[in-house]
Amino acid sequence: MAIIPYAHDSFDAHLPLLIIGAGACGLVAALAAQESGVELAILERDALPRGSTAMSSGFIPAANTRFQHNLGVTDSAEAMAEDIQKKNGFEADPAIVELLATQSGHTIEWLADQHGVPFELVEGFLYPGHRHLRMHATPRRTGEELMGALLNAAEAAGIDILAQARVVDLHVDDTQRVRGVTIERPDGSRESIGCDALILACNGYGGNVELVERYLPTLKHALYYGHEGNQGDALLWGQAMGASTKDLGACQGHGSLATPHQILISWALMMQGGIQVNLNGKRFSNEHGGYSEQAAKVLAQPEQVAWNLFDARIQESAQAFEDYRNAQESGAVRSFATLEEMAAGLGLPLTALQTTFAAMQQHAEEQTPDTFGRHFEPANLLKPPYYAIRVTGALFHTQGGLEVNPTARVLNTHGQALPNLFAAGGAARGVSGSNDSGYLSGNGLLSAVVLGAIAGKSAAELLHLKLSSAALP
Template identity: 90%
Template sequence: MAILPYAHDTFDAHLPLVIIGAGACGLVAALAAQEAGVELMVLERDPLPRGSTAMSSGFIPAADTHFQHALGVSDSPDVMAEDIQKKNGFEADPAIVELLAHQSGPTIEWLADQHHIPFELVDGFLYPGHSQLRMHATPRRTGEELMGALLNASEAAGIDIVTQARVVDLHVDSTQRVRGITLERPDGSRESIGCDALILACNGYGGNVELVERYLPTLKNALYYGHEGNQGDALLWGQAMSASTKDLGACQGHGSLATPHQILISWALMMQGGIQVNINGERFSNEHGGYSEQAAKVLAQPEKIAWNLFDARIDESAQAFEDYRNALESGAVRRFASLEELAEDLKLPLNALQATFADMHQLAKQQSSDRFGRRFEPTHLLKPPYYAIRVTGALFHTQGGLEVNSTARVLNTQGQALPNLFAAGGAARGVSGSNDSGYLSGNGLLSAVVLGAVAGKSAAELLRLKLSSAVLP
């Protein structure tokens, strides 16, 4: 993988726009660009486009949508932007935060109305940091279903997706303009494609052990639950082109991955009253603080595991999530008639568990916060029968990357836009600040889908201007 100097190479083919990566980001960018009349091609390294999107819950936050209006939810882009900035400690680029918040609603409605993505508003609970119900998902609430819907939309639109095409080189001239790419097939053969604009939609570096150790040392031993193809190609290409990079220590972790089953367990369990205890039967954090930063907290526990404890009320609610139903079928969810039975079967100290539960009841009665800052509502206190899932912390994807402006153009280290290079999703700097605690639920797909749409429209506008100037006398 390299940046090759452009020297009037003869390419095997030429297209106005090339998009690298056929996850949610690349497909949405393609839909937006093609709608603007651009001829394009999406290149995907895998036999079947899935990416990190297919491994996610598929939740996309958006403000002021007709889905919210239908359920009486009052929300606004400004409130959403404030929620994002509060969670990241006001470390993200305010212009990008404002852009994503204000474009989130129109983008979700465009995908639903024009491309028949079957979104619905997820109700019943708020994810950490969100002040309003604004998570939009497809009916099964899985990233796999979202990817399927986007692929169907892309096929209906006639978008050309070339799979098993790993981009290995970019051809760049002396002005830092990308002139084309070289792709490699599984048999080792290579093809070159010239282009007038390039969108990097190939996510971050979570699958690159060396880069994770360099930028995310606290999670270097975490299980990686993202796509193996996320090797940091966009980051490395950008750095070789003197692009600006920001917030490379930012990431989305998750403190609730069933182990050894490797099934994502929704944080809705915690938000509806569930708790996490370690093998000593003790709580160790505020479970309402956020599931991203919880990954490192779980990994810091003995044996790097925790137990999610909840009850029948939460179990019934969680069955709306396909991942949870899969966990039930796999045997990851265990049911116990009493705390004594749970302690004996899980080999947890009963005295410590009883003390943990007694403490929660006392806090609820006093309406006071615990030493971690969590409050317990009497209506959400756990009652028998109890349920338990053994979980660990995991790294899902990185949030730092190439710095972009409000048109998704990649910036150089002097803050100037590179001539024709765009980035979105995990390839671009996100809005999660500088570390694992700034991730607000849905930030990953927010950047992938909304900034992806912006990148597609912006690339189309750049190509339109290029064509207009070329035909002027």
């Protein structure tokens, strides 16, 4: 993988716009650009496009949508932007945060109305840091279903996806304009395709062990639960071109991945009253602080695991999540009639477990926060029968990347936009600040989908401007 100096090469083919990556970001960017009449293709390294999107819950936060209005939820872009910035410690670019919040509702409704993505507002609980219900998802609540809907939309729109086409080189001239790419097929053969604009939608560097150790040392031993193709290609290409990078220590972790089953367990279990205990039967954190930073906290426990503990009320509500149903079918969910039975079944010290539950009861009765700052409501205290899932902490995807402006153009280290290079999703600097604690639920797909749409539209506008300029006498 390299940057190849452009020397008036003759390419095997040419298209006005190329998009690298056929995850949610690349697909949405293509849909947006194609509406403007731009001829394009998506280059995808895999035989079947999935990406990290297919491994996610598929939840996209958006403000002021009709889906919210229909259920009586009053929200605003201003409130959403404030929630994002409050979670990341006001470290993100305020212009990008405002842009994503403002455009989120329009983008969700556009995908639903123009491209048939069957969005619903997720009800029943608030994710940490969100003041309103604003998570939008497809009915099965899976990223796999979201990917299927977007792929169907791309097919209906006649968008070309070149699968098994791994981009290995970018051809760049001395003005930092991308002139084309070289792709490699599984048999080792190579082709070159020229372009007038390029969108990097190929996610971050979570699958690159060397880069994770360099930028995310606290998670270097974490299980990576993202797409193996996320090798940091966009980051490395950008750095070689003199692009500005920001917040490379930011990421989305998750403190609730069933082990050894490797099935994502929704954090809704915690938000509805569940707790996590370590192998000593003790809680070790405020489970309402956020699932991203919880990854490192779980990994710091004995054997790098914890038990999710919850009850029948939460178990029933969790049936709305296909991932949870899959966890049940795989045997990851265990049930116990009493606390004593659970302690014996899980190999936890009974006295410590009883002390943990008694402390929650006391805090609920006295309405006082525990030592971690969590409040317990009497109505949400756990009651028998109990349920348990063994989980570990995992790295899902990185949140830092190439710095972009509000048109998704990649910036150089002097703050100037590169001529025709765009980035979105995991390839671009996100809105999660500089570390693992700034991730607000949904930030990843927010950047992928909303910034992806902006990148596609902006690239189309740039290409139309180029055509208009060429037509002038």
